Amino acid sequence: MHKTSEKIGVGIVGCGYWGPNLIRNFLNNKNCGQVICCDLDQTKLEQIQGRYPSLKLTPHYQDLVGSNQVDAVAIATPVNTHFQLARDALQAGKHVFVEKPFTCKAAEAQELIELAEKKKLTLMVGHTFEYSPPVVKIGELISEGALGDIYFISSSRVNLGLHRKDVSVIWDLASHDFSILFSWLKTVPLRITALGKDYVQRGIPDVAFINMEFPSGCLAHVEVSWLAPSKLRRTAVIGSEKMLVYDDTEVMEKVKIYDKGVDYKDPGTFGEFQLSYRAGDIISPRLDNYEPLGVEVSHFFDCIWNGKKPRTDGLSGLRVVQALEAAQKSLENKGHVEQIG
Numbered sequence: 001m002h003k004t005s006e007k008i009g010v011g012i013v014g015c016g017y018w019g020p021n022l023i024r025n026f027l028n029n030k031n032c033g034q035v036i037c038c039d040l041d042q043t044k045l046e047q048i049q050g051r052y053p054s055l056k057l058t059p060h061y062q063d064l065v066g067s068n069q070v071d072a073v074a075i076a077t078p079v080n081t082h083f084q085l086a087r088d089a090l091q092a093g094k095h096v097f098v099e100k101p102f103t104c105k106a107a108e109a110q111e112l113i114e115l116a117e118k119k120k121l122t123l124m125v126g127h128t129f130e131y132s133p134p135v136v137k138i139g140e141l142i143s144e145g146a147l148g149d150i151y152f153i154s155s156s157r158v159n160l161g162l163h164r165k166d167v168s169v170i171w172d173l174a175s176h177d178f179s180i181l182f183s184w185l186k187t188v189p190l191r192i193t194a195l196g197k198d199y200v201q202r203g204i205p206d207v208a209f210i211n212m213e214f215p216s217g218c219l220a221h222v223e224v225s226w227l228a229p230s231k232l233r234r235t236a237v238i239g240s241e242k243m244l245v246y247d248d249t250e251v252m253e254k255v256k257i258y259d260k261g262v263d264y265k266d267p268g269t270f271g272e273f274q275l276s277y278r279a280g281d282i283i284s285p286r287l288d289n290y291e292p293l294g295v296e297v298s299h300f301f302d303c304i305w306n307g308k309k310p311r312t313d314g315l316s317g318l319r320v321v322q323a324l325e326a327a328q329k330s331l332e333n334k335g336h337v338e339q340i341g
């Protein structure tokens, strides 16, 4: 079922912290038709009603998936509900947008991918950062070889809270880094290890140090934590030609490219090796200025209309879930090296 002309009716389930961002962006899209919002929590529905008095609201998900005014369902509920809600929507013939992380288990992600394919419906995963201007720009720079071969990537995503009650910091925060890294490197890691601890809530790790090795030999280190004195969103990409720092907390210059590096010179006749260090210009590329979620919503509609494969499709969601499972397993086994795939 591809939509061809009229506007797309959307049902949005989950009106907690993130859901209202989806609601705002769907409502802002000129191709969005009827919007129905659903949450089990009446107070959340009342808050939405206060902001958007004309929206249809329901506490019953079945009303939403059963409505013939709804062509697509967007899911912004806790991850342990994603599979069931997405499966019900696909079975009811609705296109589906699922927030990250896609599902709790790789097998569930696989089942949803197959169901969407069978029903010829669009299935998209909300890996928001893949639509953000700095991440897109860095992906282009890496693809065109501007940094040379990528040696390693090191990322910190830490701040104080929000401590989640349902998932560890790996599932909450590392899902962003995994989707970003896999899209930049256009592949998934061969191996993954993770160390982490549950310092505040028993059984729910709030800090993790994750290491990965990619088929090219590129290494990646991802630090995620809800325990930090200040917010860090910093990723360094070290290439053979140039180095780059992406700081998402910066307002103006989120990406800086450093013409820095070190060259190894063959000893030749001197008998001793020589290293030459290079420290050239620092350039901050111009970035587009748009809200990633708005682009995500437009892309979702485009895929529905034109039967296109989303940039962040079910398969990309599955790859991230596989890596999250591997990191979780490694953490539970005190840093044991886990293979992926």
Ligand SMILES: NC(=O)c1ccc[n+]([C@@H]2O[C@H](COP(=O)([O-])OP(=O)(O)OC[C@H]3O[C@@H](n4cnc5c(N)ncnc54)[C@H](O)[C@@H]3O)[C@@H](O)[C@H]2O)c1
Pocket (backbone or CB within 6 Å): 013, 014, 015, 016, 017, 018, 019, 038, 039, 040, 041, 044, 061, 075, 076, 077, 078, 079, 081, 099, 100, 101, 126, 127, 128, 172
């Ligand atoms: N893309 C991003 O950058 C981003 C950012 C934050 C959160 N998220 C994702 O969004 C999702 C929601 O996160 P959140 O922080 O908004 O959580 P939240 O707990 O603040 O809100 C979830 C809401 O879902 C409702 N809910 C739960 N089960 C339901 C059901 N069966 N039917 C109807 N309503 C139900 C709850 O009552 C709650 O209001 C998660 O998957 C999270 O990882 C994505």
